[in-house]
Amino acid sequence: MDSVISWKRLCLFLIALLCFQSTLNFLGKSDYEVLFAAECTANFPDLYYEIDRAVKYWHDRKHTITAEDVDISWRNDAAVRILIHENELRILETKGTFDNQGYRMRTLSVLSMLQEALLSASAGGERLPTIEAAIVVDDMSLLSGGPDDTRSIWTFTSNIHDESHRRHWLIPDFSMYSARGTGSWRDMRRRAMEFDAPFSEKLPRVVWRGVRWTNEGVRGSLLDETEGEDWADVKVVDWETRENMMAQDEMCRYAFTVHTEGRSYSGRLPFLLNCNSLPLIHDLDWTTHFYHLLISSGKNQNYVPVKRSFIDLPKTLHRYLAHPDEAQRIINNSVATFREKYTSPAATSCYFRRLIGGWGKVSFEPGVLRNGSEVRRRGVSFEEFVHVEGDYRGG
Numbered sequence: 522m523d524s525v526i527s528w529k530r531l532c533l534f535l536i537a538l539l540c541f542q543s544t545l546n547f548l549g550k551s552d553y554e555v556l557f558a559a560e561c562t563a564n565f566p567d568l569y570y571e572i573d574r575a576v577k578y579w580h581d582r583k584h585t586i587t588a589e590d591v592d593i594s595w596r597n598d599a600a601v602r603i604l605i606h607e608n609e610l611r612i613l614e615t616k617g618t619f620d621n622q623g624y625r626m627r628t629l630s631v632l633s634m635l636q637e638a639l640l641s642a643s644a645g646g647e648r649l650p651t652i653e654a655a656i657v658v659d660d661m662s663l664l665s666g667g668p669d670d671t672r673s674i675w676t677f678t679s680n681i682h683d684e685s686h687r688r689h690w691l692i693p694d695f696s697m698y699s700a701r702g703t704g705s706w707r708d709m710r711r712r713a714m715e716f717d718a719p720f721s722e723k724l725p726r727v728v729w730r731g732v733r734w735t736n737e738g739v740r741g742s743l744l745d746e747t748e749g750e751d752w753a754d755v756k757v758v759d760w761e762t763r764e765n766m767m768a769q770d771e772m773c774r775y776a777f778t779v780h781t782e783g784r785s786y787s788g789r790l791p792f793l794l795n796c797n798s799l800p801l802i803h804d805l806d807w808t809t810h811f812y813h814l815l816i817s818s819g820k821n822q823n824y825v826p827v828k829r830s831f832i833d834l835p836k837t838l839h840r841y842l843a844h845p846d847e848a849q850r851i852i853n854n855s856v857a858t859f860r861e862k863y864t865s866p867a868a869t870s871c872y873f874r875r876l877i878g879g880w881g882k883v884s885f886e887p888g889v890l891r892n893g894s895e896v897r898r899r900g901v902s903f904e905e906f907v908h909v910e911g912d913y914r915g916g
């Protein structure tokens with residue numbers, strides 16, 4: 522009799538599981554965050570390249586990242602130290618992330634992404650390791666040092682030519698949660714889709730907005746190559762007067778978008794990849810957590826490479842305007858890879874979960890309790906931190 526009941530229970534459980542799975546399919550996995558760890562692997566199999574690289578790097582160095590390695594005293598600003606324990610996020614220290622509005626926004630976005638990832642891990646039944654880590658939210662980490670230096674941080678970008686940046690752990694750009702000007706990432710993605718159209722029905726021009734001075738070499742070349750051309754809508758913006766400003770999603774009306782590096786990586790690429798336009802990307806010096814997914818040729822090509830000098834820009838545009846099917850094939854690959862998959866909020870949550878796990882494998886296990894207390898934990902909870910007014914130096 523007992524065994525009959527348990528068989529019935531098992532059947533009910535299996536039916537419930539099937540219903541849950543089909544609900545997931547119905548909602549579309551890319552916007553559904555509660556994923557089991559195995560689903561993070563199944564849905565986003567190619568996402569974790571940078572994490573695997575970093576784990577391997579520290580393994581090969583035979584070095585366990587220490588408390589000294591995550592000290593942030595070498596940074597003047599834009600730095601945060603965090604603690605994760607039992608899937609709860611705590612802030613141990615912030616440095617120069619309050620008075621600077623830009624760094625404050627970036628810090629809150631990154632910590633919120635982490636919080637989302639931790640909640641999704643809990644909902645998916647995954648217990649992440651106890652870790653302590655340092656995060657730098659500036660465009661440039663300024664991490665330096667010779668081959669013996671073991672300091673390590675989480676940050677947005679690495680210069681592919683800088684040996685010391687191999688000590689970085691790359692995290693998704695803050696704007697993939699929210700940013701001033703572009704708003705929430707989820708809203709942004711929906712707005713971008715309002716401009717969806719076949720390549721041949723979009724404005725047959727290349728669009729770009731930005732400032733020149735952050736990267737005269739790249740941006741200056743783009744501006745010079747396109748000046749006065751009817752196939753280009755490329756303009757310098759004035760943040761003060763708002764002259765020539767264009768919302769990111771409105772760029773999706775154009776057949777071609779173009780990515781340009783700035784001070785370093787420039788966070789514009791994830792936006793461009795959420796249009797169904799043809800993305801043009803110059804040879805890059807900087808990488809981010811997902812750039813290994815960019816494919817420049819072959820049947821899975823998902824963007825069009827151009828030179829840093831943009832000398833080949835007119836030729837490239839004319840070629841794809843004459844062969845819209847070829848452009849559409851690349852666009853379809855781009856949308857399937859980036860918009861529908863790897864730049865989705867679910868992918869970002871899965872990425873952070875894997876990052877915490879990977880970091881835990883090669884770093885020290887921090888103490889959780891305050892000295893002299895058997896209850897009170899170090900730092901301040903994320904929930905309380907959002908109300909903290911000023912930099913936090915809780916220790």
Ligand SMILES: *[C@@H]1O[C@H](CO)[C@@H](O)[C@H](O)[C@H]1NC(C)=O
Pocket residue numbers: 846849850853
């Ligand atoms: C691109 O995707 C659209 C919409 O899914 C489809 O109708 C079209 O046939 C695809 N085009 C190419 C060239 O793959």
Ligand SMILES: *[C@@H]1O[C@H](CO)[C@@H](O)[C@H](O)[C@H]1NC(C)=O
Pocket residue numbers: 891892899916
């Ligand atoms: C706790 O005490 C240890 C040993 O005295 C000391 O090294 C450490 O810095 C203290 N930690 C905090 C957060 O005060």
